[in-house]
Amino acid sequence: MIATLETTEKQKMTKEKFELIAGGHAAFQLFWAGIDLGLFNLLSKKPGLTEDEVRQELELQRKPVRILIAGLVTLGLIERSGDSLRNCELVEKYLVDGKPNSMSPIFAWQAHIVYPGLVDLTQSMRQNTNIGLRRFEGAGETLYQRLAATPAMEKVFQDAMSSLTLNTNPGMLKSFNFGELTNVLDVGGGAATNAISMVKAFPGLRATVFDMPSVCRMARENIRKNKLEDQVSVIEGDFLSDPFPSGIDGVMFNHILVIWSEERILSLLKKSYAALPKGGAVFIHNMMAGDMDEGPMSPVFGSLYFLAIATGEGMLYRWKDYTALLKQAGFGKIERVENLPLHHGLLIGRKV
Numbered sequence: 001m002i003a004t005l006e007t008t009e010k011q012k013m014t015k016e017k018f019e020l021i022a023g024g025h026a027a028f029q030l031f032w033a034g035i036d037l038g039l040f041n042l043l044s045k046k047p048g049l050t051e052d053e054v055r056q057e058l059e060l061q062r063k064p065v066r067i068l069i070a071g072l073v074t075l076g077l078i079e080r081s082g083d084s085l086r087n088c089e090l091v092e093k094y095l096v097d098g099k100p101n102s103m104s105p106i107f108a109w110q111a112h113i114v115y116p117g118l119v120d121l122t123q124s125m126r127q128n129t130n131i132g133l134r135r136f137e138g139a140g141e142t143l144y145q146r147l148a149a150t151p152a153m154e155k156v157f158q159d160a161m162s163s164l165t166l167n168t169n170p171g172m173l174k175s176f177n178f179g180e181l182t183n184v185l186d187v188g189g190g191a192a193t194n195a196i197s198m199v200k201a202f203p204g205l206r207a208t209v210f211d212m213p214s215v216c217r218m219a220r221e222n223i224r225k226n227k228l229e230d231q232v233s234v235i236e237g238d239f240l241s242d243p244f245p246s247g248i249d250g251v252m253f254n255h256i257l258v259i260w261s262e263e264r265i266l267s268l269l270k271k272s273y274a275a276l277p278k279g280g281a282v283f284i285h286n287m288m289a290g291d292m293d294e295g296p297m298s299p300v301f302g303s304l305y306f307l308a309i310a311t312g313e314g315m316l317y318r319w320k321d322y323t324a325l326l327k328q329a330g331f332g333k334i335e336r337v338e339n340l341p342l343h344h345g346l347l348i349g350r351k352v
Contacts, residue, residue: 030071032111034078035095035104039068040087043078044096047086054085101167109160112153113143117309130312142311144259148214158218161255162193164342169194171340172254172285173201176348181281184250185210187239187268192219192232194254199231207252208245210235240264244275251275251282258286258306261313262325269329269349276351282331288338288345289318296343322347 020027034040042057043049049057055065069085072078077091087096094103117132124131130143136153138146147154178184179202186195189209199205209219213236223232235245240260244251251272257265272282289299299316306314319336326334331349338345 026071027075028110028115030068030075031077032107033068034072034091035107036111037068039072039078040091040095041097043085043087044092048084050083051085103163103167105156105159105163108156112156114305114309117143118304121304121308124308124312128307128312130307130309132308133312135309142259143309144212148212151214154214155218158191158215161190164255165190165193165197168285168341168344169197169254171344172337172346173197175337175340175346176283178202178205178250181205181250183208183248184252184283185244185248185275186252186254187244187272188256188259189219189252189254190215192222192234194252195219195232196222196226196228198252199228200226203231206231206233208233208235208248210237210239210244212236212238240268244271246275248275249277249280251280253282253284253286255286257284257314257322258302258316259311259314262317262321264313265317265322266325266328269325269331273330273351278351280351282326282349282351284322284326284347284349285340285344287316287343288322289316291318291320293318298343319345319347 037058037060039054039058042054046057051065051069054069055062058065069078069080073080073085077088079086079088093099094101095107096102097104113136116135117130120132120134133141133143133146136143136146136150138149140146140148147157178198182204183206184195184198186192186198186207186209189195189207189211192209195207195209199207209216209232211219211234216234216236219234223229223234253268257268260268269282276282287296287299287302289303290296303315306316323334323336326347326349329349330351332352333350335348336345337348340346
C-alpha cells in the first residue's frame with residue numbers, strides 16, 4: 001500500500017507540471033541554447049556575470065540574451081542574485097564541457113537526432129514503425145545504417161553514447177568482478193569507450209568490440225589513443241547475422257538490446273549462449289523500466305526514440321522482460337543489480 005501511495009503521489013498532475021509538459025518544446029530548446037551558445041560554460045568560468053556582460057562575452061544582441069536568460073532563470077537552470085548570474089548546481093555538474101560528468105554530448109544527440117525525428121511520433125505509433133527515420137538522409141531501414149553515410153551526424157551519435165557510457169560504467173564496473181573473465185565480446189561496442197573502461201578497470205581482461213565498419217574506425221582510433229591495442233581488438237560486421245567469435249567467456253550488451261524487438265533479443269541471447277563456454281556470462285546493462293510500466297521517467301521517454309526513429313522495433317524493456325528472455329535462451333543463475341547511475345541496471349546470466 002505504501003508503494004502504491006508513493007507512486008500515485010509521484011504521478012499526480014499539477015498545474016506546474018502541466019505547463020511544463022505543454023511548453024516542453026520551448027523548455028528543451030532553451031536548455032539546448034544554453035549548451036550550444038556556450039552560456040553554461042561561460043558562467044562556470046566566470047560566475048556572477050551580469051546580463052550585459054554575458055551579452056558581450058557571447059557576442060549576442062540584447063533582446064536574444066534577455067529572452068534566453070529569462071527562460072533559463074524561470075526553468076531554474078540559471079540562478080539570479082541581484083544582477084549576477086550563475087549556473088544551478090546540476091548544470092554545473094552535468095552541462096559544463098570538460099567536467100568528468102559532462103552530459104552535453106547526450107543533449108547534442110537529443111537536439112540533432114531525437115528531437116527532429118519525434119515530430120513523427122504519432123504517425124509512428126499509428127503504423128508501428130519508425131516514420132521519423134525519413135528525417136535523415138541515407139539508405140537503410142534503421143537510423144544506424146543511415147548515420148554511416150553521414151560521418152558528422154554519426155559522430156554526434158557516438159559522442160553521445162560515449163558520454164552515456166562514461167556516466168554509467170563506473171557503477172556497472174563496481175557491481176561485478178570482470179577480472180574473473182578473460183575475453184569479453186562487446187556487442188555493438190561503438191567507439192570502444194565501454195571496452196576501454198573495462199580493461200582499464202581490470203588490467204588482466206581482454207575485450208573485443210563487434211560493430212559496423214564505420215563505427216569500428218572510431219573504435220580503432222580510441223584504442224590507439226589509449227595505447228590499448230594489446231587488450232582491445234575490433235571485429236567489423238553485422239552482429240545480428242554474423243557469428244560470434246570463439247575464445248570468449250563473456251558477452252556484453254551495453255545500451256544495445258533496447259534497439260531491437262524481443263524476437264531479435266532472444267536470437268542474440270541464444271547466439272551468446274552457444275558461443276560461451278560453461279560458466280561463461282552474458283551481461284545486459286542499460287536503463288531499465290519498472291516491472292509495472294510506471295517509470296522511471298527517463299526509460300519511458302527513451303522508448304519513443306526507438307519506436308519513432310532508431311529501428312521501429314525497440315524500447316526500454318522491463319527487468320522481467322529481460323529475465324524471461326535470458327531464461328528462454330538457456331541462461332541460469334540470473335543476477336539482478338539495481339540502482340545504478342541514471343536509472344541503469346545490470347542483469348547477469350550464467351551458462352550453467
